[in-house]
Amino acid sequence: MNMHVPRIHTAGEKALIAAIEAARATLPGNGDVMQRRDEAAGLLRAAGLPSRKVEAWHYTDLRNLLRGIPVGAGAGAGAGASEALIDGALMLRAGDDGVGRLDDVADMPEGVAVASMASAFASGAAAPLLAVASDHDAVGMVSAAMASTGFEVLVAAGAQVARPIQLDFAASAALHAVNRINIGAGAKAMLIERAHGGGMSSLVTWLSVADGADVTFVLLQDAADDALHFGRLVIEIGAQAKVLLLAVNSGGGLVRREIDVAVNGEHSDFKLRGMNLLSGRRHVDVTMVVRHRVEHTTSTELLRNVVTGEGRGVFQGQIRVAAEAQKTDARMACNTLLLSDEGEFLAKPELEIFADDVACGHGATVAEINRDHLFYLMARGVPEAEAKALLVRAFVSELLDDLEDEALHDALNDVLSSWLATH
Amino acid sequence: MLEIRNLHARIAEDGTEIIRGLDLHVKPGEVAAIMGPNGSGKSTLSYIIAGRDDYEVTEGDILWNGESILEMDVAERAASGIFLAFQYPMEIPGVATMEFLKVSMNAQRKARGLDPMKTPDFIRVVKENAAKLNISMDMLKRPLNVGFSGGEKKRAEILQMQLLQPLMAVMDETDSGLDIDALKVVADGVNALRGPDRAFLVITHYQRLLDYIVPDTVHVLYKGRIIHSGTRELALHLEENGYADIIAKAA
Ligand SMILES: Nc1ncnc2c1ncn2[C@@H]1O[C@H](COP(=O)(O)OP(=O)(O)O)[C@@H](O)[C@H]1O
Ligand SMILES: [Mg+2]
Numbered sequence: 001m002n003m004h005v006p007r008i009h010t011a012g013e014k015a016l017i018a019a020i021e022a023a024r025a026t027l028p029g030n031g032d033v034m035q036r037r038d039e040a041a042g043l044l045r046a047a048g049l050p051s052r053k054v055e056a057w058h059y060t061d062l063r064n065l066l067r068g069i070p071v072g073a074g075a076g077a078g079a080g081a082s083e084a085l086i087d088g089a090l091m092l093r094a095g096d097d098g099v100g101r102l103d104d105v106a107d108m109p110e111g112v113a114v115a116s117m118a119s120a121f122a123s124g125a126a127a128p129l130l131a132v133a134s135d136h137d138a139v140g141m142v143s144a145a146m147a148s149t150g151f152e153v154l155v156a157a158g159a160q161v162a163r164p165i166q167l168d169f170a171a172s173a174a175l176h177a178v179n180r181i182n183i184g185a186g187a188k189a190m191l192i193e194r195a196h197g198g199g200m201s202s203l204v205t206w207l208s209v210a211d212g213a214d215v216t217f218v219l220l221q222d223a224a225d226d227a228l229h230f231g232r233l234v235i236e237i238g239a240q241a242k243v244l245l246l247a248v249n250s251g252g253g254l255v256r257r258e259i260d261v262a263v264n265g266e267h268s269d270f271k272l273r274g275m276n277l278l279s280g281r282r283h284v285d286v287t288m289v290v291r292h293r294v295e296h297t298t299s300t301e302l303l304r305n306v307v308t309g310e311g312r313g314v315f316q317g318q319i320r321v322a323a324e325a326q327k328t329d330a331r332m333a334c335n336t337l338l339l340s341d342e343g344e345f346l347a348k349p350e351l352e353i354f355a356d357d358v359a360c361g362h363g364a365t366v367a368e369i370n371r372d373h374l375f376y377l378m379a380r381g382v383p384e385a386e387a388k389a390l391l392v393r394a395f396v397s398e399l400l401d402d403l404e405d406e407a408l409h410d411a412l413n414d415v416l417s418s419w420l421a422t423h
Numbered sequence: 424m425l426e427i428r429n430l431h432a433r434i435a436e437d438g439t440e441i442i443r444g445l446d447l448h449v450k451p452g453e454v455a456a457i458m459g460p461n462g463s464g465k466s467t468l469s470y471i472i473a474g475r476d477d478y479e480v481t482e483g484d485i486l487w488n489g490e491s492i493l494e495m496d497v498a499e500r501a502a503s504g505i506f507l508a509f510q511y512p513m514e515i516p517g518v519a520t521m522e523f524l525k526v527s528m529n530a531q532r533k534a535r536g537l538d539p540m541k542t543p544d545f546i547r548v549v550k551e552n553a554a555k556l557n558i559s560m561d562m563l564k565r566p567l568n569v570g571f572s573g574g575e576k577k578r579a580e581i582l583q584m585q586l587l588q589p590l591m592a593v594m595d596e597t598d599s600g601l602d603i604d605a606l607k608v609v610a611d612g613v614n615a616l617r618g619p620d621r622a623f624l625v626i627t628h629y630q631r632l633l634d635y636i637v638p639d640t641v642h643v644l645y646k647g648r649i650i651h652s653g654t655r656e657l658a659l660h661l662e663e664n665g666y667a668d669i670i671a672k673a674a
Contacts, residue, residue, distance in 0.1 A: 376513040379473050380527035380583060381501035381534065390526065394517025394566075 012066035013048050019069050019174065019200070020044070020145045027148050032124040040132050040144035050136035059314040059346045060285040062138055065254055070226045072173040072199025082168045085192050085220060086407045089164040090114075094149045096175050096199075102151075111159025111187065117150035117178060126150075129178045129206060139230040139258055143176060143204040150177035153191070157184030157210065164190040164408075167205075171197035171223070178204045185210040185238070190408070191217050195231065196251065198224035204232040211238040211265055216405065219259075220415070222251035225280050231257040239265025239294075246403075248412065249284045250277040250419045259288040263297045273399050274303035275416070278311030278343065279423040285314040292325040301332040304399045306392050307343035308423055316348045317362070323354040332362040337395045339369065339388070389420045424488060424622050425449040425472075425591060431482035432471050441467045441478070443647035449591070449640075452619040456633055456658060457626045459644035460666055465626045466510055468644065469595045472624075473507040474500045487591075502534035504590030508580040508597050510626075515567040520579075523567050524549060528586055552585045555615075556608055573600035581612040592616070593624040598632040610635030630662035643669055 009017065020041050027037060052061035084091055092114060093101040102114055120126035130144035151167055169175055175197065183189055187210070195203050201223065209215050223229050229252050237243055249255060261270055276284055290299050305313050319330045336345040347364035369391055377387035396416055403409040425448070432442040441464045449455045459465055471478050472485060474497040484491050492500055501507075515523075529539040540548075553563060556578045568576050577597055584592055594613070598606055613623065613636050625636055633641075633655065641657040642649045643666065650673035651657070661669070 372513050373515050375473075375475055375497060376509070376515065377518075377523070377527070378497035379501055379507050379509075380523075380587065381498050381531040382527050383498045383530060384496065386526065386530065387498070390518055390523070391515075394515065397517045 007046075007048055009048060010063055012063070012068060013044075015069045016049070016066070016142070017041070017045055023146050023148075023174070027146065028118060028121040029126070030122060030124040032127040033121055033130065036127050036130040037145050040130065040141045043132060043135055044138075044141045044145065047135040049138055054136045056136060056287065056316070057138075059316070059348070060256055060283065062256070065283060066228070069200050070198060070228050070253065072171060072197065072224065072227065074173055082170045082194070082196065084164075084166055085194060085218065085411045086164045086166075089166040089192060091166050091168055092151045092153075093168045093170070094151070094175065094177055095170055096172050109161050109163045111156040112161055112165065113154040113156075114165075115152045117152060120152065121148075126178065129180060129204065139202065139204070139232045139256060142230050143178060143202045143232070146174070146176040146202065147178045147204065148176055150179045153179070153181040155183045155187045155189045157186055159184065159187045159189070161187070161189040164192055166192040166194060169193075169195045169197075169201065169203055171195070171199050171201040171227070173199040175199070175201040177202070179206070181205060181207045183207070183209045183213045183215050186212040188214040189216075190405070191215070192220065193218065193233075194220040194222070195229055196222050198227050200228040202230040205234070207233060207235045209235065209237045209241045209243055212240045213238070214242045216244045216408065217246070218408070219245065219247045219257070221249045221255060221257065222415070223255070224251065224253070225282065226253040227251065228253060229255045229257075231255070233259050235259075235261045235270075237261065237263050237265060237268050237270060239268055241265060241268040243269070244271045244273070246408075246412065247272060247274045247286065248415060249275070249286070250415055252282055252284060255282065255284040257284070257286050259286070261288070261290045261299075263290065263292050263299065264294060266294050266296045268297050270297075270299040272299075272301040272303075274301070274315070275396060275399055275412070276303065276305040276313050276315075277416070277419045277423070278305065278307045278313045278345070279309045279419075281310045283312045283314075285316070287314070287316040289318040289320060290330065292319070292321045292328040292330060294325055296327045297325065298329040300330070302399060303334040304396045305334070305336040305345050306339065306396065307336060307345050308339040310340070310342045312343065313345040315345070316350075318350040318352060319360060319362070321351075321353040321355050321358055321360065326355050326357045328355060328358040328360065330358070330360045334364040335395075336366045337369065337392060338366055339392070392420060424451045424453075425624070426486040427483070428486070429483035430471070430480065430485065432467070432478045432480045435477055435479045440481075441647050442471065444483070445644075445648050447642065447649055449622045449624060451622055452617075453640065454617065454623045454625060454636060454638045456638035456641045457624060457644050458628070458641060458658065458661055461628070463644045464647040465644055466595055469507055469593045469624075469626060472500075472505065472593055473497060498530070499534075502531045506584050506587055506589030506592045508577075508584060508592060508594040510595040510599065512568050512576040512580055514569045514571075516569050518567045520563045520565060520567045521549070524583065524586060527583070531587060548586065549582075552582055556582050556612055558582055574602065574605045577601055577609060578605065581609050585612060585616065588616075590620065591622045591624065593626070595626045596628060597625075598627055598629060606632065607635060630658045633658045645670055645673065
């Protein structure tokens with residue numbers, strides 16, 4: 001049943017619809033799952049991709065930006081080697097073949113249970129994960145229509161998991177995954193979700209953090225320069241819980257990353273630390289909403305963006321404070337260092353506050369390299385490129401310097417270093 | 424060693440001429456003092472020697488060991504042995520002082536075809552030199568110059584000079600903001616580096632510094648030109664009589 005008036009599709013829309021149709025026969029799922037897929041595909045066919053006329057896509061005019069589907073290295077190429085971001089991490093790997101590989105299942109940390117999403121597709125338990133929010137929810141549509149792999153991770157209440165858990169998605173042509181991660185009450189864990197490789201990929205993750213839990217979550221996207229990537233992370237946070245989210249984009253061609261956080265329990269804290277390294281011709285859009293729903297919660301969102309070449313970045317950050325959410329303290333800052341005339345970064349911070357006793361603020365700045373600083377460093381013999389790299393690192397360092405976990409600090413520093421070395 | 428010939432330079436942005444036909448010759452081993460009223464162009468001259476691109480040379484040349492440096496960028500000039508001690512050293516948040524010292528030393532070594540320093544050697548040489556300048560290791564743990572007092576910044580400049588061992592140091596009002604004890608510490612640092620192959624261009628407002636760093640030659644810079652040159656006695660004369668009579672004579 002299709003109530004929408006058929007419309008003429010762009011080349012990008014045609015390619016996307018064709019990709020979905022071609023994949024359908026091989027996708028896993030029971031009747032419920034397949035119904036969700038078909039609904040998503042139908043919606044895409046009817047509504048098309050969102051254009052800049054849709055507010056949520058105003059700075060990422062997907063209808064015009066998506067010209068075709070990048071082929072990547074080709075379906076047969078196999079997943080690239082993927083190292084652990086942090087040495088010793090438990091690796092859960094998925095590639096284009098739809099098979100989620102669980103390394104060292106025998107050696108699972110105490111209190112951790114992991115499973116491939118395969119059985120949830122087969123049973124239909126995965127159906128609710130294939131949700132499409134509206135007729136301009138392109139991320140939801142792509143994911144629901146094509147997700148074929150992913151992981152379920154359960155961390156038991158009270159478990160203190162020292163070993164980081166990395167969900168690793170290495171695409172060679174097309175990789176679409178959904179994940180569900182539940183962190184039990186009082187548990188402590190670090191999770192890393194890495195999207196890399198080429199072609200088209202989508203990653204939708206549902207993270208639930210129960211009361212009193214303490215979670216560090218790293219979202220790393222370092223895909224190929226022409227890769228098309230859709231990401232979504234939905235987080236529900238209970239009472240007295242702490243979530244630190246590190247969202248890093250250092251690759252990709254056309255990237256949309258959505259982060260939706262619901263702070264549902266009192267006395268909990270959410271922190272976003274975002275590092276966007278934009279070079280070449282990439283377009284990276286980070287669209288975030290944090291919903292403060294109850295009293296006495298805090299959040300800080302700090303982004304540091306570095307733009308070179310013709311890189312283009314977008315941050316849409318919305319903080320919503322419900323009428324009941326008195327005593328909310330929320331601060332958002334988005335700072336950009338612009339290294340080229342052709343690059344740009346568009347920041348749209350928004351506060352939507354219905355409570356009257358809150359402390360909320362936001363700010364966005366764009367600056368260039370400080371010429372006095374550059375002169376000083378060069379006057380000591382540091383060549384221009386190296387001096388600029390030092391200053392870029394200085395700009396980003398504030399984001400990384402207050403990370404307590406040294407291994408994580410060093411790992412993200414390495415991501416920055418390798419980006420600096422190649423751009 | 425350094426030969427400046429009929430130098431004319433202007434502010435790149437608005438074209439205002441600041442240096443107007445300046446001649447200066449500094450020999451190896453020489454300590455040349457440059458004095459002059461505020462606004463004469465002393466700092467501008469030091470920036471132009473260092474290669475700052477806010478200024479455009481419109482006429483004349485700067486020869487360094489016989490070759491023009493006008494086409495060299497700031498880092499290349501530094502690596503060739505020219506050091507500028509800033510009148511106002513920059514605070515650079517986020518850049519760790521120790522890392523900066525290491526990066527700059529190794530950048531210069533690399534430009535001269537030397538291997539990078541090993542970390543223990545680096546730390547040792549920094550500690551030795553810092554101790555002589557009363558610079559605590561605590562200070563060096565901070566970001567570059569951030570939160571340093573005026574005197575600490577100047578001492579940090581001298582530390583950098585000692586570590587980088589330049590062939591010529593241009594010191595822009597290194598004495599300003601220093602009390603007498605700090606002034607002596609700084610002067611000792613400079614004097615320790617004096618030698619037959621190394622030259623200094625000491626820019627100062629006051630003769631006081633020259634009691635401690637005794638110059639071979641003294642030059643008066645006024646309105647972008649050297650209007651008078653002499654020996655150490657010239658500095659003493661200026662201290663007593665001011666610039667008026669020399670300016671009048673030159674006019
Ligand atoms: N970048 C600049 N922009 C504007 N004015 C400048 C700049 N550099 C120098 N000047 C001007 O040039 C003159 C000489 O300045 P400066 O070299 O700092 O003098 P000094 O160090 O002898 O006191 C002053 O009038 C100063 O205001
Ligand atoms: Mg000056």
